[in-house]
Amino acid sequence: MFQTIMFISLVLLSLSIVVGLYRAIKGPSTPDRVMALDTIGINMIAGVAILSIVMNTYAFLEVILLIGILAFIGTIAFSKFIERGVVIERKRDE
C-alpha cells in the first residue's frame, strides 16, 4: 500500500517535470525558460526524497540540499545575466 502511494507520487512528479519541460522548450521569453528550469530542479528534489524513502536509505539526503543550492545559484546567475548582461560585474557604478 505504502509503496503504491510512493510510486503514484513519483509518477505525478515526473508528469509535472514533463509539463515544466514543455514550458522550457516552448516558452516565448527567456525568463519563462529560467523559471521552468528552476521548477524542474525543485521537482527533482522531491523525486530524490521519495526515491530515498522507497529505497529505504539515508545516503541521498545530501543530494537534496545540493540540488537546492545549485538550483538557487543557477537561477541567480541566469537572472543577473538577463538583467545586467554580465554575470560577475567588474565594478558597480554608483
Place this chain on the structure above:
Amino acid sequence: MKTNNVLLHTLSRVVTLIILIFSVYLFFAGHNNPGGGFIGGLMTASALMLMYLTFDFSKIKKALPINFTSFIAAGLLFAIGTGFASTLFGFPYLTQFFDYYQLPILGEVELTTALPFDLGVYLVVVGIALTIILTIAEDDK
C-alpha cells in the same frame, strides 16, 4: 534609474553562511558517509561564487584579498606532505595511520592521516574552480 537589489544582498549573506557550513559538514563526513574533499571544495567554491554574483568584483577583492592560485600549491603540498610523512618512519609512501583519541568536547574520535590528504584535495578543488571562473570573468574588456 539606479537599481537596488537589497533583497539579493540580504538573502545571499545568510545563504552563503549556510552553504559554507554545509561544505564543512560534507568535508568531515567523507570518511563514513557520502561527501569528501571534492564535493566539499565545490560547495565552498559555489558559496564564494554566490558572493561574487551578489556583489561586484572589486568589492569582494577588497573584502577577501586572497590569490586563489596559491590554494592549489598549498593543497598539493598538503597531499605530498602526508605521503612523505610515512616514509620518515620507514613505511612505504602514502601509508595511512589511524588511532582513537579522547578529545575534550567531542569524546572518542578516530583521527586518521587521510584527513590532511583530503584537505589537500579540498584546497586544490577550491583553487582550481575559483581560478577558472574568475579568469573567465575578468577578461570581458
